[in-house]
Amino acid sequence: MTLLRNTNKDQWCDYCKQKWGTVKGNQWHPNAMKMAYWKCISASPMRRNQVRFYCLECAADLQNWPDGQFYSLKEQLMDGLHSVATREQLNVELPR
Numbered sequence: 001m002t003l004l005r006n007t008n009k010d011q012w013c014d015y016c017k018q019k020w021g022t023v024k025g026n027q028w029h030p031n032a033m034k035m036a037y038w039k040c041i042s043a044s045p046m047r048r049n050q051v052r053f054y055c056l057e058c059a060a061d062l063q064n065w066p067d068g069q070f071y072s073l074k075e076q077l078m079d080g081l082h083s084v085a086t087r088e089q090l091n092v093e094l095p096r
Helices: 014-020 056-063 073-087
Strands: 002-005 036-040 051-054
Touching: 002 073, 014 051, 014 056, 014 073, 051 056, 051 073
Parallel strands: none
Antiparallel strands: 002 036, 036 051
């Protein structure tokens, strides 16, 4: 799994697109066209190279949980990687 800084200025946040959707004429709602800041690429066997984009606001929402805990995107990615390796019984050395 990889977490990168997005460099494509024409790439919009997937969460904002899902939240705001389209308006008449099949155009994106203006609030849905928020530039993505993070690019997250999954590398698990079940989600081979799935790419997701997040703006800063949505990334903050994903990292700050309702009970007040902070669970960073990097920690979420690493926990997901460890979970897949354990579930699939992969004999690999995982990053720390």
